[in-house]
Amino acid sequence: MKEPFDRTFYERDPREVAPALLGAVLVHGPTSGMIVETEAYLAERDPAAHAFRGKTPRTAVLFGPPGHAYVYRTRAHHCLNVAVQEEGVPGCVLIRAVAPVTGIATMRRRRGDVPERRLTDGPAKLCQAFAIDIRHYGVDLTTRDGLAILDDGARHATVQTGPRVGISVATTWPLRYWLPAERHVAHL
DNA sequence: CTTACGATTCCC
DNA sequence: GGAATCGTAAGG
Numbered sequence: 306m307k308e309p310f311d312r313t314f315y316e317r318d319p320r321e322v323a324p325a326l327l328g329a330v331l332v333h334g335p336t337s338g339m340i341v342e343t344e345a346y347l348a349e350r351d352p353a354a355h356a357f358r359g360k361t362p363r364t365a366v367l368f369g370p371p372g373h374a375y376v377y378r379t380r381a382h383h384c385l386n387v388a389v390q391e392e393g394v395p396g397c398v399l400i401r402a403v404a405p406v407t408g409i410a411t412m413r414r415r416r417g418d419v420p421e422r423r424l425t426d427g428p429a430k431l432c433q434a435f436a437i438d439i440r441h442y443g444v445d446l447t448t449r450d451g452l453a454i455l456d457d458g459a460r461h462a463t464v465q466t467g468p469r470v471g472i473s474v475a476t477t478w479p480l481r482y483w484l485p486a487e488r489h490v491a492h493l
Numbered sequence: 494c495t496t497a498c499g500a501t502t503c504c505c
Numbered sequence: 506g507g508a509a510t511c512g513t514a515a516g517g
Contacts, residue, residue: 344500353500363513381510382501399500429501439512471500 307455309447314456315371315389319345319396322389324464324482330455331403333435335411338403338425339457342483342490344469346386348396353472356395367395372447376439382429383438387446387454401481402426404489405434427491 307330315322323345331338346354355377356367366375367388375386375397390396403425405412412424412434425431432438437452446454466479470491483490 346500355500358514361514377500378512379499379501380512384500386500401500427501469500473499 307457309449309453310372310456312370312372312447315387315447316391317389319347319389319398320480322387322396323398323480324461324466326387326398326400326454327464327482327484328457328459328461330406330457331400331431331435331453332455333437333452334408336408336435337406338431338435339406340400340402340454341404341487342400342402342481344399344401344482345480346397346399347480348390348394351478352474353469353476353478354395354397356397360395364395366443367397368393369443372445374441374444374446374452376432376437376442378439379429383432384428385432385437385441399428400431401428402483402487402489402491403431404487422488424489426489 323343326340326343329340356364360368366373370392371389373388375388385400386397388397416434425434441452444452465483465485467481468477469481
């Protein structure tokens with residue numbers, strides 16, 4: 306039986322948590338999927354991080370306790386992150402892609418007529434497929450209720466790393482992590 | 494109040 | 506390559 310990670314799992318540096326999240330299962334109602342791609346955003350000196358310019362109403366949850374969802378809107382889309390590190394330290398991990406496991410028919414209905422591998426291969430695409438939006442801002446991901454991330458109990462020795470995507474600064478930092486040979490990873 | 498700008502996606 | 510599209514943050 307898969308269980309949520311405990312609080313201490315999320316208390317670490319985003320560069321540790323991001324690869325550790327690969328293989329874990331994102332669950333929301335009937336939909337679930339294995340996390341196959343993540344990105345780390347650092348609490349300190351990371352000009353690409355939303356928290357770089359300090360605490361605002363939008364980024365407040367990043368400064369709160371770890372393991373809570375940071376959902377933000379960009380243009381017409383939503384993205385899901387997990388706040389990590391201890392309270393007051395705004396590190397976070399962006400969930401960039403999952404591989405669908407259950408509720409695929411539901412995802413199809415929400416995503417429209419797209420190829421199977423395009424269902425959840427992007428941060429905004431997976432939010433649409435899982436019906437994650439701003440209402441999930443701040444929700445605790447360490448409980449089984451509602452939106453949750455469950456531990457698959459496996460270790461993933463072969464994690465691929467490379468530059469983050471979609472940003473305009475610090476573009477060469479190798480803070481993107483994904484499972485090799487995964488069809489559902491974006492930009493592959 | 495006004496303005497600039499996206500941690501994206503989809504279509505041409 | 507370019508538009509969609511609107512909340513957020515910063516500045517007047």
